[in-house]
Amino acid sequence: MKNIIIIGSGLGGLSTALRLSNLGYQVTILEKHNTPGGRLNIIEQDGFRFDMGPSFMSMTYELEELFNSIGMKVPIELEELDPLYQVFFEGKEKSRLIYKDLKKLAKEFEDVEPNLEENAKRYLDKASQFFHDTIDKVVKSNFDNKLEYILKLSRVPLKHLPYLQKNMWSEVEKHFKSEEVRVIFSLVAFFLGSTPFQTPAIYSLLNYTEMKHNGYWKVKGGMYKLVEEIIKILEEKNVKIVYNTEIVAVGNNNGKVYELIDQNGKKWTADIFISNSDAAAFRGKILKREKFSENKLDRMHWTLAPFTVYLGVKGKIDKLMHHNYFLGNNFRGYADTIFTSSISPQKPYYYVNVLSKSEPTCAPEGCENLFILCPVPDLRYKKSWEDKDELADNIIDDLSNRVNFDIKSNLITKKILAPDDWANTLNLYKGSGLGLAHDINQVGAFRPKNKDEHFSNLYYVGASTTPGTGLPMVIISSKLVTERIIKDYGII
Numbered sequence: 001m002k003n004i005i006i007i008g009s010g011l012g013g014l015s016t017a018l019r020l021s022n023l024g025y026q027v028t029i030l031e032k033h034n035t036p037g038g039r040l041n042i043i044e045q046d047g048f049r050f051d052m053g054p055s056f057m058s059m060t061y062e063l064e065e066l067f068n069s070i071g072m073k074v075p076i077e078l079e080e081l082d083p084l085y086q087v088f089f090e091g092k093e094k095s096r097l098i099y100k101d102l103k104k105l106a107k108e109f110e111d112v113e114p115n116l117e118e119n120a121k122r123y124l125d126k127a128s129q130f131f132h133d134t135i136d137k138v139v140k141s142n143f144d145n146k147l148e149y150i151l152k153l154s155r156v157p158l159k160h161l162p163y164l165q166k167n168m169w170s171e172v173e174k175h176f177k178s179e180e181v182r183v184i185f186s187l188v189a190f191f192l193g194s195t196p197f198q199t200p201a202i203y204s205l206l207n208y209t210e211m212k213h214n215g216y217w218k219v220k221g222g223m224y225k226l227v228e229e230i231i232k233i234l235e236e237k238n239v240k241i242v243y244n245t246e247i248v249a250v251g252n253n254n255g256k257v258y259e260l261i262d263q264n265g266k267k268w269t270a271d272i273f274i275s276n277s278d279a280a281a282f283r284g285k286i287l288k289r290e291k292f293s294e295n296k297l298d299r300m301h302w303t304l305a306p307f308t309v310y311l312g313v314k315g316k317i318d319k320l321m322h323h324n325y326f327l328g329n330n331f332r333g334y335a336d337t338i339f340t341s342s343i344s345p346q347k348p349y350y351y352v353n354v355l356s357k358s359e360p361t362c363a364p365e366g367c368e369n370l371f372i373l374c375p376v377p378d379l380r381y382k383k384s385w386e387d388k389d390e391l392a393d394n395i396i397d398d399l400s401n402r403v404n405f406d407i408k409s410n411l412i413t414k415k416i417l418a419p420d421d422w423a424n425t426l427n428l429y430k431g432s433g434l435g436l437a438h439d440i441n442q443v444g445a446f447r448p449k450n451k452d453e454h455f456s457n458l459y460y461v462g463a464s465t466t467p468g469t470g471l472p473m474v475i476i477s478s479k480l481v482t483e484r485i486i487k488d489y490g491i492i
């Protein structure tokens, strides 16, 4: 039986452990943190339970593929979000509700975008064609080299070429007249940790996945239920998970890794190693590769860092629903400066998730649990987060005004995670929330590969390698790395 060690228990590591243990490999997971799940984690405080990062999922059929591949049904219950979310624009009392149903959506915006249904249909049809022309050929594929990738790309119909040459904002601008609708359709760029002005137009396929294809889903009981259920299955399959164990170096010989060394100097041996730690930073920091030195990593394009606040509040906040966005009225100016600013945003744009709206068990009776996410610059631009309480207060005051509820006077518990906390807890490079950005020159064969360039028994899985970030992509990544291992070592 072959032994495999996976470094990291993010969804990437856990999904790979499910697949490989099912094939007969003996799997051990070494995790730096004291709980499994990576960014898909949990915070429990004063009787409140918060999902630490992800709050929804798209392309849920990837979960079915994962569990079916090990002969099981999806062990969690998924609930579709309808409406998808609401958006509050500054200075406007009433929020805009965002529906998947285009007729309902058109009604919501009839005052500012009279032809929304037709315009959205044209926009989404185009995105749909791009999605279906690329998902199997490019996204769900392993590449051995750039030539193979380019050959696969060349099979994508040429009509999609203009997508590659412009940004998402110009695509949205072309289809919609109203600024509000343009902003709403381009919000998905923030899910990629970037802005619509920097995100290539190809990612309008995310609008297709949210509004037409599969929509948004949450997990009954909270997102962390998924991790809890996977852990139960892994225990049954004798997968060992060791926590509080950070890999800091590797021992290698003859083009192979033979051991990992943790922070206490303990050595861990196996036949095959898979890193779920950031694939670029791991090559730089742990493997000491010049191509991934700090200098070079800093020059790559990274996604925005998360500034997250977890609030337990007494009382019910009627104006909030499961997903809520709070935007200012200077979208372009805000987007242009958030990446590189060395100060905290003064008028922050932020997202609020309220799990207690549908999950009474995650907060004491009559209370609400709020998760606030504000995208901010990473540690390359803003090194110190000593002002984190000030930024959190700023957001809480703004939110209180906009939902007519005095949060501060009703606060039971509060926790803040600034980019330095995210970086230190989970080894996210300079606190970047979603890792390397998804620019054309950082995806496909240009993203750090899932098989190491020098060590034949070292592989990578997760958001930082192919295909990219987000829960469904990470599950696809576990399938791709498993395919590589089966090709190299076979089924045990």
Ligand SMILES: Cc1cc2nc3c(=O)[nH]c(=O)nc-3n(C[C@H](O)[C@H](O)[C@H](O)COP(=O)(O)OP(=O)(O)OC[C@H]3O[C@@H](n4cnc5c(N)ncnc54)[C@H](O)[C@@H]3O)c2cc1C
Residues within 6 Å of the ligand: 007, 008, 009, 010, 011, 012, 013, 030, 031, 032, 033, 036, 037, 038, 039, 040, 052, 053, 054, 055, 056, 057, 058, 245, 246, 247, 248, 276, 277, 278, 306, 308, 373, 425, 426, 427, 433, 434, 461, 462, 463, 464, 469, 470, 471, 472, 474
């Ligand atoms: C605030 C936030 C909100 C998000 N919201 C959503 C959402 O709503 N929907 C969605 O689909 N996606 C969302 N994402 C993205 C999603 O969380 C990630 O794409 C996904 O969870 C990444 O999984 P992963 O397995 O690649 O990595 P991670 O979850 O980062 O896991 C990697 C694990 O490796 C461990 N590790 C790292 N280095 C070492 C080492 N040297 N030794 C030992 N262990 C190590 C880390 O501690 C961590 O547990 C969000 C991300 C953030 C930050």
